[in-house]
Amino acid sequence: MSTSVHRIHNFSAGPAILPLPVLEQAQRDLVALPGVGMSVLEISHRSKVFEAICYGAEENVKKLAGVPDGYHVLFLQGGATLQFSMVPINLLPAGGTADYLETGAWSEKAAKEAAKVGSVHVAASSKATQFDRIPATSAASWSASPAYVHMTSNNTIFGTQYHQLPEPPAGVPLVNDASSDIFCRPVDVSRFGLIYAGAQKNLSIAGLTLVIVRDDLLSRVAANAPIYLKYSTHAKERSLYNTPPVFGIYVLHLVLEHLLATGGLDGAERRNRRKAEKLYAAIDGSGGFYRGHAQPDSRSWMNVTYRLPTEELEQRFVQEAKAAGLDGLKGHRSVGGIRASIYNAFPEEGVDALVAFMADFQRRAG
Amino acid sequence: MSTSVHRIHNFSAGPAILPLPVLEQAQRDLVALPGVGMSVLEISHRSKVFEAICYGAEENVKKLAGVPDGYHVLFLQGGATLQFSMVPINLLPAGGTADYLETGAWSEKAAKEAAKVGSVHVAASSKATQFDRIPATSAASWSASPAYVHMTSNNTIFGTQYHQLPEPPAGVPLVNDASSDIFCRPVDVSRFGLIYAGAQKNLSIAGLTLVIVRDDLLSRVAANAPIYLKYSTHAKERSLYNTPPVFGIYVLHLVLEHLLATGGLDGAERRNRRKAEKLYAAIDGSGGFYRGHAQPDSRSWMNVTYRLPTEELEQRFVQEAKAAGLDGLKGHRSVGGIRASIYNAFPEEGVDALVAFMADFQRRAG
Structure with missing residues (x-):
C-alpha cells in the first residue's frame, strides 16, 4: 500500500528515520491487529496481546545486546531528560558525589540535574576545544569515592x-x-551499571525510553522518592506499573525483530561503519572544502558534523540539498555548518546520494 | 483500505477505543505524511510540520474547552502517575497541606505521592461505602489553609x-x-487551577498527558526540582523543551479535529448521556438481575459497573460476551462483576449490542 508513496532522505538528528518494513507493517495493521479486532493504539496494556508485545520486546533487547543475568530491561517515558534526574535520584545518596564526563550539551544538562541531588565532579571535559573530541581515558581524574560515573x-x-x-x-x-x-x-x-536511551533515534519513536539497569542498583533509592521516578517501581512490575507507551513499545518490538533478522548488532556495526567511512572519506578527500568538526579518533558514526568555507555556502548547501531530497542537514546552532545524522535505519543509498551531492556542490561552488 | 477489516466492540477501561476515521487517517498517512516525504513517526519535533501539529492541537484544546486567557496547555509524558508527584512538587510548599477528596484507588495513589512532599488532609471520602458514591459537596471538611484541593x-x-x-x-x-x-x-x-489527564481514554494514545494549568501556579515550584517535573519548564518552551511524544500529539490533533467536526463538547455530552442512560436503564429494568455498583446520583457516564447474582454467572457473562464480539467487560478485581467502559469514541451501536446481549443472557440464565 505504500510502494507509490514518495519518501525523501531524512538526515534529522531525531526523531529519526525508521526501517521502511517496520513502517509498512505498522501501517498494514494500524486499524486492527490481525486476529485481535482492535488497533494496537486501542488495546489494553493488561491484555495478553500487549503482554506478548511488551515481553517480546524485552526479550529481544536481551537477545540482541546479550544482556547478562542480573539486569532489568525497563520501558519508561520522559526521554533522556527525565533520566538526567532519575539517575541521581536513584543512585546518588545524600552527601555523595557523582563523576561526570563532559562531552557536550547533553552531558552538561545531565550533570546539572545531578547537582540538584548531590555533588558533581567533572572528571574529564573537552569543553575547552568546543567538544571536538572524547577526552582520553587516561585524562580522567576521578573523585575520592564516586557513587557512579556518567x-x-x-x-x-x-x-x-x-x-x-x-x-x-x-x-x-x-x-x-x-x-x-x-x-x-x-x-x-x-561493563555498565545502567544504560538509558530515548528511543527516537535508533530504537523506536519519541515518547519511549529504554533503561537497562543492574539489579544491585535498584535498592539505593530513598523511600520517599516519587513512585514513577524509582527504577524499582518499574522493575517490580516489568514496565507495567502504570500504562506504558504502548505504541512505542510495539514499534520497538518491530525494530528489534528487523535488527535480529538483518544480522543483529554485528550487522548494524558493518552497515554503520561503512556509511560513516564513506561520508568521512568524502570530507577528507575534499581538499579542505569540507572540514570535519570532530577530531578523527572521536568521530561519530551517527552524526557527521562539518563546515564549509563560509556560512553563506553552508546555507546554500542546506537549501539545495533539501531541494534534492536530502532533508535535515542543517547543523545545530552551537556548532553551525552541516550535520548528517545517519542512524541505524538510515540507508546506504542515502549516504551515497549525499556524497554525490557534496562532490557536485563543491564542483559548482568550490 | 480498512473497510474489510474485522473490528470488535472494545469496552476496555483504557487504553481505549479511538474514532475509526482517526485510525483510518493515521493509517493512510503512516509511511509518509502528504507533501512531507517522511512518516509522522520520523519527523523532527523542531520541524515546521510538527510545530503545525503541536500548536494546532494546543489551539484545538483551547477552542474545544473554551480555555480562558491565563492558562497554559501542556503535552507531557508519564501519565497520571507522574502527575500524582508533579502536582505536589509544583504546588505544595514545604510545610504546607493539600486537601484530597478520596473517591477511589486513583485518588488514594495521588494522595500517597503528595504525602511525600507535604501534609495531606482527606477532606471527604466514600471509602466506608466501597467508593460507591461521590461524597456530597457539603460533606467536605477543609483544612485551615490548603495549598490546593485535589x-x-x-x-x-x-x-x-x-x-x-x-x-x-x-x-x-x-x-x-x-x-x-x-x-x-x-x-x-x-473553576480549576489545574486539570490533568492521561490521554489514553478520551484523547489519544498511551504515553501522552494533557495538562491545563493556570499561569499563577507556575511559579510556586522550588528551584531545585527536577527540570522535567516543573510545569514552568514546559510552559516556557510550549511543550517543546525536550522531545515530546510526537505521535501521541498527532493522534490528539486528529481526535480533537474529529470532536470539533461532530458538535464539540456539546455533541460529546449528548452522545455520552444517551449511551449511559441506555445502559443504566437496562440495569435498572432487569428486576434486580443486574445490580449497579454506583449510587444513582454518582453514576459514571464513562465506566458502568454492575454485578450479576453470582460470580459464576459473571464469568459466564464475560466469556459469552467476548465470543459475541463484546470485549473487555471484566470488572476490576477490587469491585468484581462487569465494567463496561464507554468513552467518547465508543459507538452507540456497541451499547445497543451490549443491552441486547444483557437481555438475552438474562433470559437464558435468569
Missing part, C-alpha cells in the same frame, strides 16, 4: 562518539546516556 | 463520576485528575 556515548550536536569505554575506579558503576548510538554496534552490557 | 472527576474502577463540582474555600485552586472523563462534556476551565 558518560554520554555519542554527542549528537558535536558529532563525537566513544570508541573505547572509560574505565571508572573498581566497583564504581558506569552509567551511559546511549540515546543517540544505542545498538549501533555490539555492546558489552556487563 | 479531586478525581471520574473513577474508572468503581464507576462513579462528579456531576457537580466541589467548592473549595475561596482562593484555593481546584486540581482535577480528569484522565477518564476529560472532554466527555463541556467544562468550565475557570
Whole structure:
C-alpha cells in the first residue's frame, strides 16, 4: 500500500528515520491487529496481546545486546531528560558525589540535574576545544569515592562518539546516556551499571525510553522518592506499573525483530561503519572544502558534523540539498555548518546520494 | 483500505477505543505524511510540520474547552502517575497541606505521592461505602489553609463520576485528575487551577498527558526540582523543551479535529448521556438481575459497573460476551462483576449490542 508513496532522505538528528518494513507493517495493521479486532493504539496494556508485545520486546533487547543475568530491561517515558534526574535520584545518596564526563550539551544538562541531588565532579571535559573530541581515558581524574560515573556515548550536536569505554575506579558503576548510538554496534552490557536511551533515534519513536539497569542498583533509592521516578517501581512490575507507551513499545518490538533478522548488532556495526567511512572519506578527500568538526579518533558514526568555507555556502548547501531530497542537514546552532545524522535505519543509498551531492556542490561552488 | 477489516466492540477501561476515521487517517498517512516525504513517526519535533501539529492541537484544546486567557496547555509524558508527584512538587510548599477528596484507588495513589512532599488532609471520602458514591459537596471538611484541593472527576474502577463540582474555600485552586472523563462534556476551565489527564481514554494514545494549568501556579515550584517535573519548564518552551511524544500529539490533533467536526463538547455530552442512560436503564429494568455498583446520583457516564447474582454467572457473562464480539467487560478485581467502559469514541451501536446481549443472557440464565 505504500510502494507509490514518495519518501525523501531524512538526515534529522531525531526523531529519526525508521526501517521502511517496520513502517509498512505498522501501517498494514494500524486499524486492527490481525486476529485481535482492535488497533494496537486501542488495546489494553493488561491484555495478553500487549503482554506478548511488551515481553517480546524485552526479550529481544536481551537477545540482541546479550544482556547478562542480573539486569532489568525497563520501558519508561520522559526521554533522556527525565533520566538526567532519575539517575541521581536513584543512585546518588545524600552527601555523595557523582563523576561526570563532559562531552557536550547533553552531558552538561545531565550533570546539572545531578547537582540538584548531590555533588558533581567533572572528571574529564573537552569543553575547552568546543567538544571536538572524547577526552582520553587516561585524562580522567576521578573523585575520592564516586557513587557512579556518567558518560554520554555519542554527542549528537558535536558529532563525537566513544570508541573505547572509560574505565571508572573498581566497583564504581558506569552509567551511559546511549540515546543517540544505542545498538549501533555490539555492546558489552556487563561493563555498565545502567544504560538509558530515548528511543527516537535508533530504537523506536519519541515518547519511549529504554533503561537497562543492574539489579544491585535498584535498592539505593530513598523511600520517599516519587513512585514513577524509582527504577524499582518499574522493575517490580516489568514496565507495567502504570500504562506504558504502548505504541512505542510495539514499534520497538518491530525494530528489534528487523535488527535480529538483518544480522543483529554485528550487522548494524558493518552497515554503520561503512556509511560513516564513506561520508568521512568524502570530507577528507575534499581538499579542505569540507572540514570535519570532530577530531578523527572521536568521530561519530551517527552524526557527521562539518563546515564549509563560509556560512553563506553552508546555507546554500542546506537549501539545495533539501531541494534534492536530502532533508535535515542543517547543523545545530552551537556548532553551525552541516550535520548528517545517519542512524541505524538510515540507508546506504542515502549516504551515497549525499556524497554525490557534496562532490557536485563543491564542483559548482568550490 | 480498512473497510474489510474485522473490528470488535472494545469496552476496555483504557487504553481505549479511538474514532475509526482517526485510525483510518493515521493509517493512510503512516509511511509518509502528504507533501512531507517522511512518516509522522520520523519527523523532527523542531520541524515546521510538527510545530503545525503541536500548536494546532494546543489551539484545538483551547477552542474545544473554551480555555480562558491565563492558562497554559501542556503535552507531557508519564501519565497520571507522574502527575500524582508533579502536582505536589509544583504546588505544595514545604510545610504546607493539600486537601484530597478520596473517591477511589486513583485518588488514594495521588494522595500517597503528595504525602511525600507535604501534609495531606482527606477532606471527604466514600471509602466506608466501597467508593460507591461521590461524597456530597457539603460533606467536605477543609483544612485551615490548603495549598490546593485535589479531586478525581471520574473513577474508572468503581464507576462513579462528579456531576457537580466541589467548592473549595475561596482562593484555593481546584486540581482535577480528569484522565477518564476529560472532554466527555463541556467544562468550565475557570473553576480549576489545574486539570490533568492521561490521554489514553478520551484523547489519544498511551504515553501522552494533557495538562491545563493556570499561569499563577507556575511559579510556586522550588528551584531545585527536577527540570522535567516543573510545569514552568514546559510552559516556557510550549511543550517543546525536550522531545515530546510526537505521535501521541498527532493522534490528539486528529481526535480533537474529529470532536470539533461532530458538535464539540456539546455533541460529546449528548452522545455520552444517551449511551449511559441506555445502559443504566437496562440495569435498572432487569428486576434486580443486574445490580449497579454506583449510587444513582454518582453514576459514571464513562465506566458502568454492575454485578450479576453470582460470580459464576459473571464469568459466564464475560466469556459469552467476548465470543459475541463484546470485549473487555471484566470488572476490576477490587469491585468484581462487569465494567463496561464507554468513552467518547465508543459507538452507540456497541451499547445497543451490549443491552441486547444483557437481555438475552438474562433470559437464558435468569
